[in-house]
Amino acid sequence: MITLRYIQENPGEVIEKLAKKQFDAREIVGSIVELTEAKNQTQVQADKARAEMNALSRDIGQLMRTGKKQEAEEARQRTAELKEQIRELEQQFAGLEVSIRELQVLLPNLPHVTVPYGKTPEENEVIRSGGVKPLLGAGTLPHWDLAARYRLIDFELGVKLTGAGFPVYRGKGAQLQRALINFFLDQARRNGYEEIQPPLMVNEASGFGTGQLPDKEGQMYHVTADNFYMIPTAEVPVTNIYRDVILEAGDLPVKNCAYSACFRREAGSYGKDVRGLNRLHQFDKVEIVQITHPDHSYGVLEEMVNYVESLVQKLELPYRIIRLCGGDMGFTSALTYDFEVWSAAQEKWLEVSSVSNFESFQANRLKLRYRGEAGKKPELAHTLNGSALALPRIVAALLENNQTPDGIKIPEALIPWCGFDRIP
C-alpha cells in the first residue's frame, strides 16, 4: 500500500508511474487527494471540539470536588450540544477514512525506474542467460512419462487421494524432493539466511498483511471451520513474523529462509499448461525473505538474484533471468526478476523463481518499521523475497534434461544431498 502522505504530496508522480503498470490512476488519486483534504479538515474540527469537551469535563470534576454543585450543573448543560457535534464529526471522519482506504488499496505499487515499458510477457526483458540446452536424441520423453517409467511420481494416485494437482512422490522421486529441499535450505543457511519453519495455515490478519486478502481470496484454500487459510507461499507466514514490529537499525538486514508446502487453488487453469508438474495445487518451495533499510534494498535485490542464479547454475540447468515489464508485474512489486529454466522435452521455458523488491508497499500494510537512531521516529522498512527455489518445475527440467538411455543423471552438486548419482 502506498502511504497516504506520499499520494497526497506527489499525486502527479503516482499517476505517471502507475501508467507504466498499465494502470490508469487519475480518478482514484484525484479522489484520494480530495477526500484526504476533507478528512483532515474534519479532524481539525473534531479535535477542537474534543479539546473543548475535555476542558469542560475537567472543570466539572473540579467544581464537583470543591462542592460548587450549582456551577457544575450549569457547565454540564453546555456539554450536550458539543457532544452531538463531536458525534457527527467522528462519524464523518470515520466515513471518509473508509472511503479513502477503499481507494488506497486499489493502487498497485509504483514500479522502479528500471522497469521496462510493456503490456505483455512478450515485452519482458531478458537480462542474461546461462547454461547449455542439452541436445536430446530421439525418444525423448516429457517428465510425466519419465516420472511414470522410473516410478518417481504418481499423478493418478494423487487424484484418488485428493484430486488433480496433488501428486504422490515415491521412491527415488520422494528422495529427490527431500534432497532438493535440504540442498536449498543448506545453501541458504551458508548465505546467511536464518531458517524458519512456519505454520502452513495463517489467519486473516496475516493474509491481509502480505496482500493476499482481501482481493486474492480465491487463490487460497480456506479452512472455513476455523477461518484459516492454507499458505500459497512461505512468504506469508515468514513476512508476517514482522507485522507490527519496530526493528532496530542494527537488526537489518533480516535474512530468513523457509521450506514449506504451498497450496494454490489455481482456479480456472487447465490444458497443457497444467500437465505433469507444470502447475500444481500443492508443491514444495524454499523461500528467501529479506527486510532491509530503504537505502539498501536494490543492492540486496541484486544480491538475491545472484544467489538464485548460483542455485540454477549448481543444478546445471539452462536458465534465463528476466526483468518483468510494467504490464506483467505483480500488484505489490516495485521490481521483479523471474528465473526460467529450459525444459528440454517440452521445449519451453518454465518459471521457477520470482525475486521482487516490494520497497515499503508491504511494510506499510504490515506496519513493519525500523528505528534509524535512538529517539528518532521509526520509518517503514523495505521487504524483498524470492523463491530459492520452487521444486516442481526444477524437477521437471532435471528429469527431462538429464535423461539418458541408462537412466536419469543427478547433477554433481546435488549428489551429496541425494545419496545417489543416477535414477536407473
Place this chain on the structure above:
RNA sequence: GGAGAGAUGGCAGAGUGGUCGAUUGCGGCGGUCUUGAAAACCGUUGUCCCUUUGCGGGGACCGGGGGUUCGAAUCCCUCUCUCUCCGCCA
C-alpha cells in the same frame, strides 16, 4: 469437548468513575562518580494522526467493536485471543 481465569507501555506488574498516557520494578538511553568497569545516585525513556515556516499546539490509543456518563483503563454488552485444570490424542 467440559470447567475456570485473564488480556494494561520492551518485559514484569499496580490501578475499579475525575489532571491516568497511566504508580512501581526491571530493561534501554544520557549523566555524576571511577584509570576503566561494576555498584550507587540523578535524569530520561511508547505509538499514531492533525495543525504550525518554526518554536509549539491539539487529538487518539490500557486486546477489538459497541454502550452508559459531563467524564471510562476502571461500569455494562459483544467479539477475539491467551492461560490453567479435566477429557481425548501425534
